[in-house]
Amino acid sequence: MDYDVLILGGGIIGCAVAYEISKYNLNIAVIEKDYDIADDVALINTAMIYDGVESEDTLTARLERMGNKMMDTITAKFNVPFKRCGSLIIAQTDEEAAIIEKTYNRAIDRGTKDVLILEPKYIYEMEPNLNVHIEKGLYSKNTGVICPFDLALAYGEVAFDNGVKFRLEEEVIDIQPISKGFRVVTNKNKFTCKMVINTTPSENYSIVNEKKLEVNNNGGILKYILLDNNEKQKFSHALFMFNAKGERIYTLPTIEGDTVAAVSTKDNVNYNEVVDRISKITNGVDNMDVKMFLDWPFFDQPIVIDDSGIDDGLIQIKGKHYGQITMTPAIANIVCESVVSKMQCNLKKDFNDKRRESYKFREMSDEERKSIISVDEKYGKIICACEKVTEGEIVDAIRRPLGARTVEGVKRRTGAAFGNCQGAHCLNKIVSILARETNKKMTEIVKDSKNSNIVLYRIKEFDSM
Ligand SMILES: Cc1cc2nc3c(=O)[nH]c(=O)nc-3n(C[C@H](O)[C@H](O)[C@H](O)COP(=O)(O)OP(=O)(O)OC[C@H]3O[C@@H](n4cnc5c(N)ncnc54)[C@H](O)[C@@H]3O)c2cc1C
Structure with a gap:
């Protein structure tokens, strides 16, 4: 066999799984079609570490809480910026106050102890810049903010230093069952391996055709803006508003000191409407402060770690969710346990759990x-x-x-x-x-992918550049 384990997809989940299983005596490779790992995380992310309180689905909430609890250790070890800022869900109407009560009771039923219902005067003390009417608030202390690409990179770098091969710019075309393993066909090679961990389940591989996952996204769209550091709109907590339609409006102080402000909605809203809705929390947005405006599908499908094919050596991570960064350490640990039990492998004696230094x-x-x-x-x-x-x-x-x-x-x-x-x-x-x-x-030299060259031609007057 060419490899013991092949991980398909070098997103944050693929990198985290590679890191966890690189602690064991296994020959591992990650296959990623892009020029770099975790491209999607770098491009679009609101960088929030959720605590499960906001999630209606109990299993998802549990994965979020597991991942949330592991963040302090993992980020300290890898020197990745992470801050627990806490969150406030704000109700401005009786209807929203009822949602807060429901969210609080659900959290208590799930055994979450660190949530509190707060009267407005305490919220104004915690957030002096909040200049909007408040009926009630729900405080939760464990919500955090992170640099997600740095986390993905740290996982990848340490995995790489411990022998994992990263096959970038290589696209998986198919997975075929063979005796005691699989053949993974890419646009460049054919590899044999004992186990496959598929983090790209929406791809149409023949082995998963029967159980092909349709990514039906009913979550709507996430529209968000990045606001420049402005003292008047600076909040130290993540602030949320939920309404009866299931829409969310939230703001989050980023690690760099800017503010992310977002609306998830199924309505077709334009920039002005997004700003209007965000103003319900921020009491106005100065257009001069808007550094970026983006929209992206908002996914809230439950994440499934499907090990129904474990006897043959296949694990698939299915679903897309807005809190998947939060769940990453938990997902990687669960997958690693399944790999270890299937492969009957041992811990490496020379595993180096340290990320190389860098200077800022x-x-x-x-x-x-x-x-x-x-x-x-x-x-x-x-x-x-x-x-x-x-x-x-x-x-x-x-x-x-x-x-x-x-x-x-x-x-x-x-x-x-x-x-x-x-x-x-x-x-x-x-x-x-x-x-x-x-x-x-x-x-x-390219920007980020094939044919995205920055400098197209030499200027003929100069002999060198
Ligand atoms: C707008 C937005 C905001 C978000 N904000 C947050 C947040 O605040 N907090 C949070 O916890 N989570 C957040 N998330 C969720 C999180 O960013 C993603 O769910 C997470 O990055 C998914 O990681 P992944 O590794 O599962 O998938 P991906 O990042 O999609 O990785 C899969 C990888 O597989 C590669 N690939 C695909 N097909 C093939 C193939 N055939 N061959 C080889 N490689 C292949 C892709 O190039 C990709 O790199 C957000 C998501 C979105 C969309």
Whole structure:
């Protein structure tokens, strides 16, 4: 067999599973069709770590709570920014107050102890910037905020350092059963393996055809804006409003100090309506503060870890859910237990549970800056002035395990080009560093996928670029 375990899909779930099972004596590979891992997480995410209180489905709530509880340990170990900000569900009408009562009773019935119903005066004390009418609030202390791509990357990097092979830019076409295992057919290769963990269940592989999962999304659309750091609209908790139609409006303080404000709805609403609805919490949105406006399907399907094929060696993670980042550590642990019991494998003696160090110039003291520049002078050269990202950090992002090979890869790993100028001053420099470090021409460097080249042609007047 080529591999003991093949993980299909290098999203956050695939990377987390790879990390957990890389603790064991197994020959493992992750197959990912994109140029980078966890592309989707990087592109769209509201970065909230839920605590299960908001979830109507009890099993989903349990997975969220399990994952939520594991976050402190996992983020501290990997040096991933994570903060428990707590959340307030706010009711402005009697109807919404009834929803809060129901949510509170449901949480208590599930054994959740850390929820409280609060009168408005306490809520105004907790959030002095809240300038809207409140009937009642539900406080829950365990909700948090995270950098999801950093978490996915950390899982991937440590798995990579412990021998997991990442086969990027390779698309799985089919999974075929063979004696004592599977043949996984990609657009480039055919691999045999004893076990398959499929994190891409909506794909149409022949082995799963009978049980093909239709991704019927009834969750509507999530429309959200990213608001620049503005003292008047700064809240320290995640704030939610639920209405009887099942719509949610919420805001969340991001790790970087901005605010995500979102509306999940089945209505076809435009930007102005989104801002209107968000204003119910924020009491107005200044358009000048809006850095980004995005919409994306809002999924609330229950997540199923389907190990009905475990005797043959097949595990599938099915469903799409708005809280899947939260559930990731729990899902990875559950899958790992099934793999270990099926493969009868042992823990590796030389497993290295440490992520390689990295340095963030903008977060360092002057003393620390001096010291790192004395070791590598590239840390003394600022490439992105808005976000204070140095050449040293960009080179490290490229040379690290599972290093960046695209402009987006560099941006996500370092934060470069995310400032007010949105890369106007640094994108060309990033392309040039990528070309130098990967030994390519600048015209070969892509944004994030095939044919997304940034520099299309050489200007013929110059001999070199
Ligand atoms: C708008 C939005 C906001 C969200 N906000 C939050 C939040 O605040 N908190 C939270 O907890 N969760 C949140 N989520 C959920 C979370 O981001 C996703 O559910 C999670 O990223 C899913 O991870 P995954 O690994 O299961 O799937 P994916 O990220 O989809 O990974 C699957 C991977 O498989 C690859 N792939 C697919 N087909 C193939 C193939 N044939 N061959 C090889 N590779 C293949 C894909 O390229 C992809 O990288 C949000 C989701 C959305 C859409």
